[in-house]
Amino acid sequence: MSTFTGVRGTAWFRAFTGKAAPTPGDPKSVLAADAALGTDHARFLCVVPDPHARFPCARRGEVGLEEAYTLAARVREVIELDKNTAKRPIIAIVDLKSQAYGRREETAAIFLAAAAAADAYGSARLAGHPVIALVVGHAISGGFLTHGYQANRILALDDDGVMIHAMHKEAAARITRRSVEELDKLGKTIAPLSYDVKDYAKLGLLHKLLHVENPETPSVNDILTVKNEVIAAIADARSKPVDLRSRRESPGALQTRKATILVRARLEEQWSEA
């Protein structure tokens, strides 16, 4: 069981860009910078905790209103800058607690803010920017839908501190009326329920699991390994369609997402019948 600490995002952002400061005028909870990556100049984005954030329910690494619109603005900036030129890669470094759970957030329509960020990432991908999500810590629920899940390719560190899931374990247990122990046991046989990133990798959604020695304070070797994998993922994304079909055509998906494949085949058959 891994507890969210919020330190990994900053560590990996710094590893890639050499800095960890927000863009002037932006909230401190969003790191954005351009840095060399292979032969590219890539844009890196990360959401980090800011204990002094304006919104009280978004101070511990949650993706709230300001984070979502800032991500959207920083991604759209790149789409605009590269409109008539080579499309730079966009790297979403993911270590976030969740979406923000607050009354202010609902009142001011966080659903639209989250959609705006996903719109920006998805539009960048469709415009030809290779979008890579690098999950170095937690990637939970609406937070991940907002920041990362629209990527062409998802990479994750192979480590106990990495968690990709639809809901925090305690809340999921409560809502499905199970104990946390029962949930862990179910996860061992039912892959989509598991909180273990190795099981997530079986779903076919992940491009690759990356092994590093120290995910919290990456060594020079760790950084080199991950950089090379991100560069390889960018090349792979550039050579393939810009939609998300790889997530259902991967070897893992052929095993685990059989129902997905069946639904699509049947629908395609029947679509053109009349």
Added chain:
Amino acid sequence: MITSRDRTNFLNRRSFLELDARGRAAALFDEGTSRELVGPFDRVESPWLAIQDVTPQEDDGCVVMKGKIAGKAAVVVALEGAFQGGSMGEVSGEKMTAALDLACADSEKGILTSAVILLETGGVRLQEANLGLAAVAEIMASILILRKHAPVICVSAGTVGCFGGMALAAGLSSYIVLTREARLGLNGPEVIEQESGIDEWDSGDRALVFAINGGEQRYAMGLADALVEDDTPQIADAVRGFIAKGLPPIHRSSQVELYRRRIGALDTSRQWDPSELRRAWGTNASEEDKR
């Protein structure tokens, strides 16, 4: 004041809320043009529920129909709120994604095909957890492609509401149609109470959720494009109108600078009365704000 005309209109209404997903979907098409795809007789069920002692349903709570609306090709995907709270699983999710992709493929071939998504859902089905979340991400991706060609119209009539990840799908839609019984938001009241405490949100306060997430409030804030009665012809009319209209000049979810500025202008030291945001963001918002 209720006039006798209001009363007659009310009595003559054909309730949409009382229809199930299949009835709702069918009601939107031009007479005699619709047919269901991958229906209950195909028996494509969720493979994940029975192993958890939950009874699956032959259509997985998701109805896909193809036909014509206002004379134009359209696909309707309706979620059944009565099955597992309309939650998104692997099968229901892929039905929606594949339907959107096929509409897109036809549109690219020159047969412009709009999509109407009827969202009554609490979001991701927790018995399918990561495959549900992935399905929502893929639905969102497919909405983004289709809406380059043809409008995606989201209808949430009630009574389940549209919450969780699927609220993002609503947010990406070209047009949103709501009733007063609809609720649209990312996090439901129970989840907020659990995560942030009862002082933040008392989930027992029914009026609060309608004041904030209710269809009337969302429409008044400029976050929905039509507010309709619980009346099937009226809802079908609204959908036809948006299909006839085609794509909006800019999608709401792409108006980043406008909303970013609005969020920046909010006083976050206190909770707001929802009516404040109607005034600040709604159709009567100042011209300066809209610029």
